[in-house]
Amino acid sequence: MTEEKANRAPTIIDIAREAGVSKSAVSRALLGQGRISEEARSRILDAAQRLGYVKNAMAQGLVAQRTHTLGVLVRDAVRPFYGQLHAALQGRAIEGGYRVVTATGVRDFALAEERRALQTLLSLRVEGLVVCSGLLPARDITPFVERVPTVVAGRPEPHPAINSVYCDEEDGAEQLVDHLVSLGHRRVAVLLVPEALSFTQYARTAAMVNGLRERGVDTVVTELADGREAPADAVPALLADREITAIMCPQDDAMVSVLERLRRAGVRVPDDMSVTGFDGIGPLTTPLLGLTTLRQPLDEVGRRAIDLLLELREDRSMPTRHIPLRGALVAGTTTAPPPPHPARR
Amino acid sequence: MTEEKANRAPTIIDIAREAGVSKSAVSRALLGQGRISEEARSRILDAAQRLGYVKNAMAQGLVAQRTHTLGVLVRDAVRPFYGQLHAALQGRAIEGGYRVVTATGVRDFALAEERRALQTLLSLRVEGLVVCSGLLPARDITPFVERVPTVVAGRPEPHPAINSVYCDEEDGAEQLVDHLVSLGHRRVAVLLVPEALSFTQYARTAAMVNGLRERGVDTVVTELADGREAPADAVPALLADREITAIMCPQDDAMVSVLERLRRAGVRVPDDMSVTGFDGIGPLTTPLLGLTTLRQPLDEVGRRAIDLLLELREDRSMPTRHIPLRGALVAGTTTAPPPPHPARR
DNA sequence: TTGAAAGCGGTACCAC
């Protein structure tokens, strides 16, 4: 009799046979609940060990109507933002006694794939859902919020039926503005992201503009176009305006491309020009770059999102909550007081 | 009659009732196979739509003995390395018609959590498994390779029973060595990672040392200790050796900390000192930093890993394969010919 | 073409 190459996974019936008991007994022993003699229990556990038993989550979930699993929908695993958030969610979920399964989109067919990923998670009958995607619109989520507790994490989601936890973009923008103002900048450029491109980035850059104007600072607004090089492409025009002493970018990624362009133009940062970013997470936080930015509290966002989800499980009639969390200003080496004679550069 | 707040998900029986057919008919209509009258089909599909039906993957997988799902075990979602790999795997799996579920460890209880994540995936009865973790040892994987096709991606896994796809570390190290040699460097320091800390990084740094020596270059080997600051801490001693004109780092992360330390020491890169890294992925690839490094072919690693997995599904008796993939040298602005009078610096 | 019924791998209730 030759060994099968691809052997099927053993079931509790296999264990029962091996241990000479009924499958009910096996179930009780494995679950560690219900009455079993100590002797039977150990025979069963032995057999399970010997056979390399791994429980079938499908069968178990089907009958128990519980999966002890939380689902996380992540937009794009490549971005450090989502990676950090994902890890934070994962960590807290484990602490709460839940397992986590994640599904992601792929860059090219973004929206369609995210819908599919959502279906995957729902079809697994996760007991709670965290959506981390600036892309997936509320109307794709709402049909299921009554069915499974759902929290949107990492983006403000104003929809009255959807809970959300996110970085307070307005506050963050103001912190950066205050930083520049206190350094003495009087004419500042903001790279404004159109609402259609990214609501989050629109919100924060719009808040930068408002904050600056409220504080009486001359504000030059440059609306960004789509495309990878877009932020940096705005630089030449800004340099032409000799009174501008600082540039506020919507994101650290964009900021880096702006810094690169400034360097190529021979503009020293921060001596000739101050530059700010937004996010403050991932490899770009290295002191080698020393970005002045606003660090999003992603660890806290993740924690609070899970906590909210678990509360929601307890009390399904809880009113919707929208939880903004404060970020922290990171004063790096890309900002300084404006040069005494900006026109000289 | 008040609406339930948490309504349970509709089943095919609900649809059957709604459409006035049997649940068998619903199943056939939803699967799009088996004979059904066009009229019944559309009534069923309508009802499913109306009820917001989402199939129960557990019930379906249980009876069909197929899940159409691949499992990905990822060590740490925070690192760009794993993020990139994860995304590549995801993309290819979708192309192959599979869904992907991911489970990850958490940083603190790393190994224990990875084992748990592996169990989660296995309990879901994924039809293939990709392990992306330098941490999880082969002996945790081998018990299941007969049961579910498995590929280790992103690290060389020499175990004769485990398939693997990974970046060719030796070749990559030699490409970097050749680059430095062709620039004219004659005395080079290598930051060697101990085997116990990371086998992958050990392999590549050891290959750097060998490559340099084979080419007759003076090689200064500095064995790194554990700890976050370790790579940079080696810098002062290297600077004391005035003949060293280049430093080879085990990773881009480490390289960045070395660059930072050099900058603080007033050493210009690449004028006074050349520096190389390894990985070439993620935000650190920005031209602003211009790292000279070896870019790991992670997209290809991901693709090939999935392809291998699917082949394995076809033919379970396929012999084990270990597939090294060549990386690409990225010549940045952190390397240049050595200064004419290194002792002058 | 359609529906009844068996059964996937578990859990839980039930007599014994």
Place this chain on the structure above:
DNA sequence: GTGGTACCGCTTTCAA
């Protein structure tokens, strides 16, 4: 304490 049995939601024969 133990084993028999119904059933979770679905797919898949098999008759009608």
